[in-house]
Each structure stands twice: as structure tokens, then as C-alpha cells.
Amino acid sequence: MPPERVASVEISLREAQVLVINLHRRFAGVSATMLQLVPHQQSLRPLAVLDRGGLGLPGTLRWSELVRHGWRLPAGQRWRIWHARRAGDLLLGLFLRHVLRQPWRFVYTSPSPRRHGRVWRAIVSRSDAIVAVTENAAGFLDRHEAVIPHGIDVEAFRPPADKRAAWRESGLCGEFGIGVFGRVRPSKGTHLFVEALCELLPRHPSFTAIICGACLPADADYLRSLQERVARAGLEERIVFLGDQPVPEIKRWYQRIALCVAPSLSEGYGLTPLEAMASAAACVSSTAGAYATMIQPGINGELAETGNAVALSEAMERVMRDPQRMLRMGLAGRDLSVQRFSIHAEARAYDAIYQRLLAH
Numbered sequence: 001m002p003p004e005r006v007a008s009v010e011i012s013l014r015e016a017q018v019l020v021i022n023l024h025r026r027f028a029g030v031s032a033t034m035l036q037l038v039p040h041q042q043s044l045r046p047l048a049v050l051d052r053g054g055l056g057l058p059g060t061l062r063w064s065e066l067v068r069h070g071w072r073l074p075a076g077q078r079w080r081i082w083h084a085r086r087a088g089d090l091l092l093g094l095f096l097r098h099v100l101r102q103p104w105r106f107v108y109t110s111p112s113p114r115r116h117g118r119v120w121r122a123i124v125s126r127s128d129a130i131v132a133v134t135e136n137a138a139g140f141l142d143r144h145e146a147v148i149p150h151g152i153d154v155e156a157f158r159p160p161a162d163k164r165a166a167w168r169e170s171g172l173c174g175e176f177g178i179g180v181f182g183r184v185r186p187s188k189g190t191h192l193f194v195e196a197l198c199e200l201l202p203r204h205p206s207f208t209a210i211i212c213g214a215c216l217p218a219d220a221d222y223l224r225s226l227q228e229r230v231a232r233a234g235l236e237e238r239i240v241f242l243g244d245q246p247v248p249e250i251k252r253w254y255q256r257i258a259l260c261v262a263p264s265l266s267e268g269y270g271l272t273p274l275e276a277m278a279s280a281a282a283c284v285s286s287t288a289g290a291y292a293t294m295i296q297p298g299i300n301g302e303l304a305e306t307g308n309a310v311a312l313s314e315a316m317e318r319v320m321r322d323p324q325r326m327l328r329m330g331l332a333g334r335d336l337s338v339q340r341f342s343i344h345a346e347a348r349a350y351d352a353i354y355q356r357l358l359a360h
Contacts, residue, residue, distance in 0.1 A: 011059040013069045016048035018081040018354055019061075021089040023052050029111070030085045031055060032271055035247075036153050040347040045354065046074065070102040081354050083107040087123045094126055105357045107350075109133065109148075111268035113289065115140045129353050133269050134290045146353060149290065151343035152274040159280035159334055160255040163327060167256050173237055174208035176323060177257035178316075179281075181250065181272050182264075184215040184223050184241075189263030189286065189307070194226050196261075196313040198233040204320050207238075212253055214244035254279035258326055259319055264288040265307050273301075274341050277333030282326045284315045294341070300333035 013019070018041070022034055031053050038057050041047050048059040050066065073080055082093035082104040096102040108127040113136050116124075121142060124130060129145045132138035138147050160166035167177045180193045190211065197209050215223045223241075230239045245253065254260070260276030260283050267289025274294060276283050283301035285291040295301045302315035319326050 011042075011046055011048050013048055013061050013065045014072050015046050015074055016059070016061075016080065017045050017074055017077060017358060018047040018083060019050055019066075020047060020083045021050050021085070021093070022055065023050070023089050023092065024086065025052055025054075027053060029268060029271065033085070033150055036156070036343055037151070037347060037350075040153075040343055041350060044347060044351045066096070070096055070100070073103060077358060079103050079105045079358055081105055081107055081357060083109070083350075083354075085109045085111075087120050090127065091123055094123070107131065107353060107357070110137055110141060110144075111150075111289075112140065113137050113268065128357050131350075131353065134293065136290070137268075146349065148346055148349045149293070149341065150269050150271060150274070151346035152271065152278050152337055152341050153343045154278045154334075154338050154341075157251060157254060157275045157278035157337075159278075159330070163256075163258050163280065163330065166252075167258070170253075170256050172208050172210070172240060175206040176208075176259070176326070177253075178207055178209040178259045178261060178320075179253060179257035179276075180209075180211050180213075180261050180263065181253075181275075182213045182262075183219075184211065184213050184226070185219045186222060187264065187266050188213075189265050189312075190226060191222075191229075192263045192307070192309045192312050193261055194229055194239065195309050196263075196316055197239050198229065198235060199313055200317055200320065201235055201238050204317075206323065207259075207320060209239045210242050210253060210257070211239070212242045212245055212250060251279070254281060257281050258323070258330060259284065259316070261312075261316060262286065262288075262291060263304070263312055264291075267291070274337055277330075277337040277341075280330040280334040282319050282329035283333060284312070284319060286312070294336075296332075296336070300329050300336055 048061050049057045051060050084090035097104045106127040107129045108124050109131045111133040132144045132147045138144045182188050184190050260281045262272045262285035270289035273283045286306040288306050295303050304311040304315040
């Protein structure tokens with residue numbers, strides 16, 4: 001099936017039927033979701049973005065436009081949709097509607113696999129439609145209208161022609177790459193990954209690992225402890241800390257690695273395995289977030305009990321000990337990402353909710 005064309009649009013608030021909100025300055029999971037999903041949504045209907053995170057999406061508006069034109073709707077519309085993914089973002093929309101009397105209807109997406117407090121629930125309950133990204137997250141909500149899993153752009157994340165050749169181009173040693181992606185901090189379980197590697201790499205000389213992600217100053221001591229652990233094991237050339245990388249380079253590293261590990265202790269959803277699967281990498285993950293819905297043990301990877309270092313090491317070794325099977329797992333993951341986790345299906349599911357709310 002050919003990829004759907006994604007239009008690059010510039011749009012004013014007066015034309016927009018939907019406004020997607022990101023008031024968080026740091027790049028996080030919500031940012032990654034918006035960066036991939038919004039262009040596909042814009043191919044379906046006029047949709048603009050209110051963004052303080054510097055995502056650079058087409059259709060990004062200034063706050064002054066919202067203040068000046070928030071009352072002026074597209075022809076034939078009674079409402080405009082305010083789509084938020086954080087309670088604070090939703091709270092601003094509620095202020096605009098109930099204090100400034102702007103004509104908004106609200107969609108809220110919740111990835112959270114936990115029960116929030118009364119204040120959060122009181123804010124979110126004012127939404128006209130609440131969407132959970134997993135059945136697990138839906139179980140912690142007072143109500144929800146739909147479960148819409150995150151999708152992946154399988155054209156932006158795609159396999160290389162040859163995994164071995166892609167790894168050789170990295171300039172790192174070994175024949176196969178193992179990668180962990182995301183912020184370097186305790187909740188991401190990076191220490192579990194490093195401990196597993198210190199045990200496994202001496203037994204598997206054809207593998208080298210990379211750790212790709214930023215480390216905030218608050219976690220500098222944590223990073224230093226990981227680097228010291230690697231040095232004590234004498235594995236500095238085989239466990240490489242890449243630091244923060246631009247998005248195009250992250251995509252290349254996904255193509256280079258043959259095995260992706262996602263050892264997080266806590267996740268709202270977690271896109272890393274999907275990005276790796278779309279790039280034809282086998283995956284080993286904890287059961288945090290929605291990981292267990294993505295990994296079919298023995299088919300496209302393995303699962304390990306969250307926070308269990310021994311289980312993680314054993315799961316990684318089950319994949320590493322047969323490289324040819326590992327490569328087949330990567331191809332199976334690619335097929336699964338295309339069949340079940342398409343970003344086009346996610347965009348269409350949200351558009352159906354928008355259409356229903358705009359029609360009433």
C-alpha cells in the first residue's frame with residue numbers, strides 16, 4: 001500500500017477547525033507524538049497548533065492570534081476543537097471558554113497508567129471527549145469515549161537495505177548494534193541496561209551498544225555512575241554514550257541497530273519500541289506503559305519483568321544468542337508496525353471524534 005501524502009500547511013486560527021496544544025517547553029513523549037501525528041491530521045482537516053516547545057510544526061500560531069481571533073469561527077461552524085494532552089493545557093482552554101466565552105469544545109488524551117487526584121480528575125472531566133491510549137490507561141479514568149493507541153510513521157522510520165552494512169557505517173566495532181533511546185535517568189532503567197551489557201557483552205563479541213539520549217543536569221551524577229561502571233568493566237569501546245542527537249540522526253541509529261532495549265520502570269505509553277520495530281530492529285522491553293501490547297515474545301522480541309535486572313539480561317540473551325533469528329524478529333516487527341500501529345489509522349480515529357463534536 002503506497003504511503004499517504006502528508007501536506008505541509010500554513011493556516012490561520014480563523015480557518016482552523018481544531019487547535020492542538022503543547023505548552024510544555026521540553027521535548028517529551030507528548031512532543032514526539034504531536035511531531036509525528038499533526039501533519040497527518042492536517043491532511044484530513046484544517047488544524048492548527050499552539051506550541052511553546054519549539055516543534056516547528058506547520059500551522060503553529062502565536063498566543064496573540066488566539067486572543068484576537070478566538071471568537072471567530074470558520075464558516076458554518078458553531079465550535080472549534082481544543083485538543084489537550086496535559087491538564088494544564090486543558091485548563092487554559094477552559095479559561096478561554098468559560099471566562100472569555102470563546103466557542104471551544106474539548107478533547108483530552110490520557111496515556112497515564114495510574115489514578116490521578118481529585119483536582120486532575122475535576123479538570124479532565126470537563127472535556128467533551130476523553131481518549132485513552134491503552135485499555136490499561138482507560139481503566140484509571142472515570143469515563144472515556146475511545147481507546148486510540150499511538151501510531152508510528154512507518155515511512156519516516158523504515159529499515160535499511162542491510163542491517164550489517166548500516167552498522168558498519170556507524171564506525172563502531174562489532175557486527176551488530178544494540179540500542180537504548182530516550183532520556184538518561186533512573187526511571188528509564190538505563191542502569192539495568194548497562195548492568196545487563198556488562199554481563200552479556202564479554203560472551204557476545206559481535207555486539208556493541210549505544211545509549212542515545214540527553215541527560216539533564218539533575219541526573220549528571222547518575223550518568224557519571226553509569227560511565228564509571230562501564231569503565232570498570234573495560235567496555236568503553238563497546239558501550240558508547242552518544243548523548244542527545246538530532247531527530248534525523250536518531251532515525252539513522254534506529255536503522256543501524258539490530259536490537260532495541262526499552263527497560264523503563266515507568267511509561268505513559270512509550271514510542272521507542274514502535275520506532276525500532278518500524279526500523280526492523282528486534283525489541284526487548286519491560287512491561288511498562290504499553291510495551292506489552294507491542295512485543296510478541298519469540299516473534300518480534302522478548303518481554304522482561306519491569307525493574308528485574310536478571311530477567312532483562314536473560315531476555316536480551318535469548319535474542320542475542322542467535323543473530324539470524326534476531327534479524328528475522330526485526331523483520332517481523334516491521335510487518336507488525338505496518339499492520340497494527342499505523343499513524344494514518346490514529347489520525348483517522350481522532351478525526352472521527354472531531355467530526356462528531358463539531359456536528360453538535
